[in-house]
Amino acid sequence: MHIKDDHYTRLLQGLAYAVIIIGSLACLIPFLLIISASLTANESIIKDGYHLIPAQFSVEGYKTVFTFPDEVLRAYGVTLFTTVTGTLTGLFFMTMAGYVLARKDFKYRNTFSFYIYFTTLFGGGLVPWYIMITKYLHLTDSYGALIFPGLMTPFLIILMKNFIRSAVPEELFESAKIDGAGDFRIYWRIVLQLSMPGIATVGLFLALAYWNDWFSSSLFINDPHKYQLQFHLYNVINSAAFIANMGAGTGVSLGSDLPTESTKMAMAIVVTGPILFLYPFIQRYFVKGLTIGAVKG
Amino acid sequence: MLLPALLFFLINSYFPMVGVYYAFTQFDFNSGLFDAPFVGFKNFEFLWKSGTLVKLTLNTIGYNLAFILLGNVLAIVCAILLSELRVKWFKKLTQSIMFLPYFVSFVILSVIVYNVFNYDSGFLNTLLARFGAGPVDVYNKPLVWIFLIILFYLWKNLGYSMVIYLAAITGISDEYYEAAKIDGAHIFQRIWYITVPMLKSTFVVLLLFSLGSIMKGQFDLFYQLIGNNGVLYNTTDILDTYVFRSLKVTFDIGMATAAGLYQSLFGFILIMTVNYIIRKINDDYALF
Numbered sequence: 001m002h003i004k005d006d007h008y009t010r011l012l013q014g015l016a017y018a019v020i021i022i023g024s025l026a027c028l029i030p031f032l033l034i035i036s037a038s039l040t041a042n043e044s045i046i047k048d049g050y051h052l053i054p055a056q057f058s059v060e061g062y063k064t065v066f067t068f069p070d071e072v073l074r075a076y077g078v079t080l081f082t083t084v085t086g087t088l089t090g091l092f093f094m095t096m097a098g099y100v101l102a103r104k105d106f107k108y109r110n111t112f113s114f115y116i117y118f119t120t121l122f123g124g125g126l127v128p129w130y131i132m133i134t135k136y137l138h139l140t141d142s143y144g145a146l147i148f149p150g151l152m153t154p155f156l157i158i159l160m161k162n163f164i165r166s167a168v169p170e171e172l173f174e175s176a177k178i179d180g181a182g183d184f185r186i187y188w189r190i191v192l193q194l195s196m197p198g199i200a201t202v203g204l205f206l207a208l209a210y211w212n213d214w215f216s217s218s219l220f221i222n223d224p225h226k227y228q229l230q231f232h233l234y235n236v237i238n239s240a241a242f243i244a245n246m247g248a249g250t251g252v253s254l255g256s257d258l259p260t261e262s263t264k265m266a267m268a269i270v271v272t273g274p275i276l277f278l279y280p281f282i283q284r285y286f287v288k289g290l291t292i293g294a295v296k297g
Numbered sequence: 298m299l300l301p302a303l304l305f306f307l308i309n310s311y312f313p314m315v316g317v318y319y320a321f322t323q324f325d326f327n328s329g330l331f332d333a334p335f336v337g338f339k340n341f342e343f344l345w346k347s348g349t350l351v352k353l354t355l356n357t358i359g360y361n362l363a364f365i366l367l368g369n370v371l372a373i374v375c376a377i378l379l380s381e382l383r384v385k386w387f388k389k390l391t392q393s394i395m396f397l398p399y400f401v402s403f404v405i406l407s408v409i410v411y412n413v414f415n416y417d418s419g420f421l422n423t424l425l426a427r428f429g430a431g432p433v434d435v436y437n438k439p440l441v442w443i444f445l446i447i448l449f450y451l452w453k454n455l456g457y458s459m460v461i462y463l464a465a466i467t468g469i470s471d472e473y474y475e476a477a478k479i480d481g482a483h484i485f486q487r488i489w490y491i492t493v494p495m496l497k498s499t500f501v502v503l504l505l506f507s508l509g510s511i512m513k514g515q516f517d518l519f520y521q522l523i524g525n526n527g528v529l530y531n532t533t534d535i536l537d538t539y540v541f542r543s544l545k546v547t548f549d550i551g552m553a554t555a556a557g558l559y560q561s562l563f564g565f566i567l568i569m570t571v572n573y574i575i576r577k578i579n580d581d582y583a584l585f
Contacts, residue, residue: 008483016378023375024394026452030409031397033420037412050412050420097302112299119310120509122565125557126540127550128316132308152305184298212402215517219545230404237408238524261418268408275400283393290457291464 031276038062038265045261061262065270072270074225075232082146082228083210090151090206095199097152098160099187104170113161116154130219145220146228150209156202159289163198164191201289204282211275233271237264320555340555349539350559357535357560361511363447368454369500375455376462377492381484392463396456403517406449410522414445439532442523446533450518458503465499466492508571512564513537536560 005013029052037050041058048055065072097116101109123129139145168191176186192199217231227235322335344350375395382388398406413420414435422432435441469492477487514535523533536556543553 006483008485012378012381012484012488013383016381019375019378020382020391020395023455024391027395027398027456030413030452033412034405034408045418048418048423050418050423052420093301093305096298100299112303116302116306119306121568122314123310123561124313124316125554125561126537127544127554127557128313128319129309130544131316131319132313136312137308149309152302154306157302187298208400212404214402214404230402234404234407234521237404237411265408265412268405272401272405279397279400280393283396286396287392287460290460291467 034265034268038262038269040262042260042262050261058262061260061264061266062270064260064263065266071224071232072229072267075227075229078143078146078226079211079229082143082213083207085143086147086150086210087203087207089147091199091203094152094157094160094202095164095192095195096187097157098164099191101157101161102164102168103173105173113158116157120154133220140220141223141226142220143226146213146216146226147210149216150206150213156205160195160198160202163201164195167195167198197285197288200285204285204289208275229271233267236267317554317558317561319551320558322551336551340551341559344552344555344559350556352531353534353536353539353556354563356533357512357514357537360446360514360535361507364450364454364515365504365507365511367447368451368458369503371451372455372458372462373493373496373500376459376466377488379459380463380466392456392460395459398453398455399457403521406453406518407521407524410445410449436526437528439529442529442533446518446522449522450515453518461503462496462499465496469495505571505575509568510564511567512560516541 032052033050036052036054037045038061039057039059040051040054041056041060044054044056044058100106101113103109133145133149134140137144137148139148172190172194173186176190181189212230213228214230214234217226217228218234221227221231320340321337341350379388379392382391411419416422416432416434416436419435421435425432435445473491474487477491482490514537516535516537519533519535519538520541523529523538537560540553540557540560543549543556
């Protein structure tokens with residue numbers, strides 16, 4: 001049975017649909033613009049500009065990207081390697097830290113929690129940190145510079161700690177200890193098994209940060225062979241964008257060796273591809289993880 | 298087992314704190330930490346006298362306040378409206394779409410901006426041309442970028458904070474609504490008197506978290522949108538971008554360290570003050 005809505009409810013329903021549809025379109029259209037541009041013939045873009053629907057369909061943008069796939073593939077490789085290595089290592093360290101801090105019988109847990117939390121309040125700033133990494137750790141031009149700085153964040157450690165505390169009952173530690181399990185064994189066999197949803201969430205956050213990272217490359221890497229995917233794209237876009245904007249109004253024509261408009265957009269799609277492809281699957285975990293965090297407050 | 302984390306933060310966060318000494322020296326990249334000539338507060342003095350520090354501080358705080366306030370209000374409105382939708386698949390689909398921008402990198406964001414606003418072939422100018430209007434050179438209009446930056450911040454983060462509020466709304470017990478319904482409250486009253494007050498604690502927690510980083514800008518956002526486009530610095534330069542440029546472009550190491558130290562200290566004092574005030578008002582909401 002359905003009770004007829006009063007006019008206030010109908011008004012709100014109408015408003016809700018209108019606002020949400022507009023919001024969704026605003027989130028979607030920019031992607032459509034890039035996809036459309038990547039599928040438009042280059043001459044058409046130069047003559048008429050970008051459109052929402054390709055004025056003149058063509059896949060030459062993608063063809064150009066994959067004619068000389070070396071650079072893109074190498075950048076893909078670098079990003080894939082740093083993402084996998086960084087995420088796994090970071091997860092290992094952060095779950096261990098979270099586990100120790102979640103144990104109520106660990107006497108100094110508040111001291112160490114503060115030690116970690118304090119780094120979000122105060123720091124030396126970018127420059128001393130940069131000098132630390134380059135001059136003292138000598139990580140310039142190494143994969144270490146791409147992986148090390150992002151390994152752990154206080155936020156994720158605290159998230160992990162909260163999750164373990166709620167997922168693993170205190171008594172389990174006791175009984176496992178009585179059965180003769182060491183601390184590491186408890187961590188490996190019990191804690192990790194029980195906190196999989198938390199691990200998935202933290203892991204996704206970490207992986208996303210690594211995948212989207214361009215900053216480390218721009219600071220620490222001089223060797224183009226070790227550029228991350230995002231930084232590679234950044235270079236391709238900006239070398240052209242800069243000249244295009246300088247040339248605006250002055251009538252200077254663009255050099256022919258610059259990447260064409262459609263190629264740039266195709267490149268952007270290739271770089272975003274994996275995320276757009278995986279998005280429907282991983283989005284659920286994010287929502288779940290965020291929900292757990294939010295309800296906790 | 299805690300050791301890796303402790304070492305990591307020691308190297309990554311605590312050792313660099315010693316490096317703030319650079320702020321008081323005439324830095325030379327080849328010399329060691331304590332070989333560089335000591336110049337006292339000269340670096341700070343220069344930043345202060347040139348007016349850079351004031352401008353950067355105002356920009357940083359101004360943008361962050363806009364982000365925090367607009368971001369939260371918009372997220373609350375959208376979360377409430379989304380929770381009222383009745384068609385299940387539509388609700389799920391739109392939520393996914395609005396969450397999508399959070400997942401793409403800032404580099405992709407800059408591609409989008411380029412696509413829409415570039416002078417020769419941007420979508421905006423294409424559209425204007427169709428209506429018979431002349432092209433606009435957005436990259437030469439510093440004031441417009443204030444709105445653009447805020448707009449793109451909202452675009453990227455709306456879905457994320459919306460999910461948090463949506464979770465809080467789902468957590469509200471149905472009994473309140475039933476009771477209000479029986480008392481004759483219409484839906485706008487139910488939202489205003491039940492949902493909105495119930496979201497207060499989530500709002501305060503998010504607010505406090507974001508206040509903690511009010512001196513740190515969204516470096517990625519600003520840098521990817523503006524880059525090294527000097528025309529726009531006046532309205533779009535924040536402490537983070539200034540420090541980054543001083544380090545990578547102009548090589549003013551001492552100056553950059555000074556600005557960075559100022560940023561950290563100012564932020565630290567700000568958080569401490571805010572936390573102190575909050576603890577006075579309501580102990581439950583204090584950060585620590």
